Amino acid sequence: EAGVVxxxxxxxxxxxxxxxxxxxxxxxxxxxxxxxQNLGQxxxxxxxxxxxxxxxxxQLPKDRFSAERLKGVDxxxxxxxxxxxxxxxxxxxxxxxxxxxxxFGPGTRLTVT
Amino acid sequence: xxxxxQNSPSLSVQEGRISILNCDYTNSMFxxxxxxxxxxxxxxxFLISISSIKDKNEDGRxxxxxxxxxxxxxxxxxxxxxxxxxxxxxxxxxxTASKLTFGTGTRLQVTL
Numbered sequence: 001e002a003g004v005v006x007x008x009x010x011x012x013x014x015x016x017x018x019x020x021x022x023x024x025x026x027x028x029x030x031x032x033x034x035x036x037q038n039l040g041q042x043x044x045x046x047x048x049x050x051x052x053x054x055x056x057x058x059q060l061p062k063d064r065f066s067a068e069r070l071k072g073v074d075x076x077x078x079x080x081x082x083x084x085x086x087x088x089x090x091x092x093x094x095x096x097x098x099x100x101x102x103x104f105g106p107g108t109r110l111t112v113t
Numbered sequence: 114x115x116x117x118x119q120n121s122p123s124l125s126v127q128e129g130r131i132s133i134l135n136c137d138y139t140n141s142m143f144x145x146x147x148x149x150x151x152x153x154x155x156x157x158x159f160l161i162s163i164s165s166i167k168d169k170n171e172d173g174r175x176x177x178x179x180x181x182x183x184x185x186x187x188x189x190x191x192x193x194x195x196x197x198x199x200x201x202x203x204x205x206x207x208x209t210a211s212k213l214t215f216g217t218g219t220r221l222q223v224t225l
Binding site: 004031040041042043044045048055056091093098099100101102103104105106107 | 117122145147149154155156157158159162202204206211212213215216217218
């Protein structure tokens with residue numbers, strides 16, 4: 001069984017530029033999560049999807065962050081414009097039933113200069 | 114406000130000995146706890162979990178203990194192996210909410 005796929009693995013951009021991250025969850029997993037992990041911290045939830053619906057986006061900075069999950073499969077997380085403080089690892093996870101076992105992708109390490 | 118705390122950023126243990134990783138929480142509404150293991154350049158992987166109705170859960174070399182009155186849980190690894198060297202995150206769930214709250218992680222190094 002293929003795991004959660006994320007791309008790109010690394011991204012370096014200048015501040016004020018846009019950036020997008022892509023995630024392909026495990027086949028059949030209806031729930032998809034985006035997390036941000038700052039250096040030395042644990043992952044923090046940004047948004048959770050149940051199929052195509054964003055059911056928890058309370059932690060997503062909506063002024064610059066957006067996300068979509070078309071057709072309830074792949075998902076894209078976008079930042080526009082990026083700020084220096086957005087430098088972090090962005091993790092995607094998926095789960096089959098409930099939040100108890102979430103499978104994480106390798107993450108995208110974003111560096112904003 | 115850090116609701117899940119891992120106060121030891123790092124731990125070094127000799128191969129074959131017991132590793133004990135600790136986690137404290139402040140939110141009394143948490144009712145399910147998980148441990149994740151993370152290798153460099155990889156995402157966290159689920160290791161073991163425990164419901165608040167239990168005080169112990171065991172899976173092979175890994176055992177998690179929960180002390181609800183102290184709002185404390187611990188992960189025991191016996192015997193420790195070099196491949197166990199990784200960052201371990203404690204995480205908690207609250208009731209019907211599906212949001213995992215993670216601690217800051219403890220880096221375990223198992224030495225030969």
